[in-house]
Structures are given as structure tokens and as C-alpha cells.
Amino acid sequence: MNKTVESYLPFFNFLGTIVGGNTEVVLHDFTDPSRSVVAIHNGYISGRHVGAPATDFALKMINSDIPDDQSHTDIYMSHNANGKPLRSSTMFIREEGRLVGMLCVNTDPSIIVQLKTLVDTIVETLPPGVEQSVDTVQPSSVVGEHLTTSVDDLVGKTVAEFAASHGKAVADLSAQERQDLVRVLDGDGVFLLKGAVTVVAQFLDISEPSVYRYLQKVRRR
Numbered sequence: 001m002n003k004t005v006e007s008y009l010p011f012f013n014f015l016g017t018i019v020g021g022n023t024e025v026v027l028h029d030f031t032d033p034s035r036s037v038v039a040i041h042n043g044y045i046s047g048r049h050v051g052a053p054a055t056d057f058a059l060k061m062i063n064s065d066i067p068d069d070q071s072h073t074d075i076y077m078s079h080n081a082n083g084k085p086l087r088s089s090t091m092f093i094r095e096e097g098r099l100v101g102m103l104c105v106n107t108d109p110s111i112i113v114q115l116k117t118l119v120d121t122i123v124e125t126l127p128p129g130v131e132q133s134v135d136t137v138q139p140s141s142v143v144g145e146h147l148t149t150s151v152d153d154l155v156g157k158t159v160a161e162f163a164a165s166h167g168k169a170v171a172d173l174s175a176q177e178r179q180d181l182v183r184v185l186d187g188d189g190v191f192l193l194k195g196a197v198t199v200v201a202q203f204l205d206i207s208e209p210s211v212y213r214y215l216q217k218v219r220r221r
Helices: 009-018 056-063 112-125 151-165 175-187 197-205 209-220
Strands: 023-029 037-041 076-080 085-095 096-106 144-145
Touching: 009 023, 009 037, 009 096, 056 085, 056 096, 056 144, 056 151, 056 175, 096 112, 151 175, 175 209, 197 209
Parallel strands: 076 144
Antiparallel strands: 023 037, 023 096, 076 085, 085 096
16 A cells, blocks of 8 residues: 555544444545555445445546645535435545545435435424525535446446437447547546456457557547
């Protein structure tokens, strides 16, 4: 484990002892993005475990120039592998200015939403002049993240979304569209993951050399 990331383990363990059962805490080490999850508390919330790959959001952060003075994100919405919405926030872990890991907190708000519904029902019976609603805290950022459990899930999600946006089945994508898809995957940092080329080739039903040729073309531009 990266030594800087390892130094966050006491803080990770501290968070794990104080959060409730509806909150997941995840420590990422980007030494190997295909196995970036090195510690996780309440992993049942996202279905992930130690050894799970970096998320789409994490890969974008690795490929991005994050301002040096930005230590963390605002609260944003993410989704687990089953599509359930979560409230998330991320702390960036740097080493000499380079992003080497992240500490993420993902909360399942469903219990809070149920409580709000109950409170609103009670408040509706109060006399006139009493506040008629209770507002929940809304995410201050619209960053999207999918907490996928494997490279296959991550690639499959992107491939399916790309094909749907073109109104086609994956098998019907043209050579140019497949190249455009590889450009999207590369821009999202997917090829930082070990085995990504093999997975992409399987989803597109093409050879691995074909994927590498597409990569060479998009990276030359």
C-alpha cells in the first residue's frame, strides 16, 4: 500500500467507528486502479469489497488537474451497482501534488427520507401558522458517480450508455462509432485499469489488437 494512503488508515478506522450502519467509508490507493479499494467499512451499501476497482468518478479525478487548494469535494449524488442513490463526498489524498488515493464517504439517505415523510405527515396535522414542511439537505454538487464492483460493470455501463445515446445495439455500432466509444473510455480513464482492453474487446466483440488500434488513433489526435 502507498505509504501516504496508509497514513490515512487511523482516520479511516475512526470514521468507521462513528458512522452509522447506513454509511460506507472507502479508502482508495491508486497504485493499481484496477484494485484501488484497500479498506472499506459497511461495504454492503455499494456491494464492494477490498480489491474492487476505482469508480468512474475516481478515474476521471486521476486524469484531471485538480486545483492544489481543493482538498475535497462537496456532497454529490452517486449510485450503487443496483442504481440506488447515495449521498457522497470525497477527500483527495496527494503525494507531492500527485493524486495517489481518495477517502470516500457514501451515505444511504433512504432512512432519512422515510423519517422526513413521517415528520411531514405529522406536521400537516399542526395548527395554522406552524411550519408546514421539513426540508432535507440537498447535495450541493451534481457530480455523478457509479459505485461499480468490477471492471466489467464499469465498462459495461459506459458501453450501454454510449450505444443507447446512438439509438443502436452495441453489435450495430459502426467502426467510427466504436472508435468514438474508445475515445470516451480513454477520456474517462478506463484504460488505467488492468484488463480493461480485454473487457472492452469482449463487449464490442472485436479483437484486443483492434482495441489497441483504436486507442492509437484517438491518442494521436
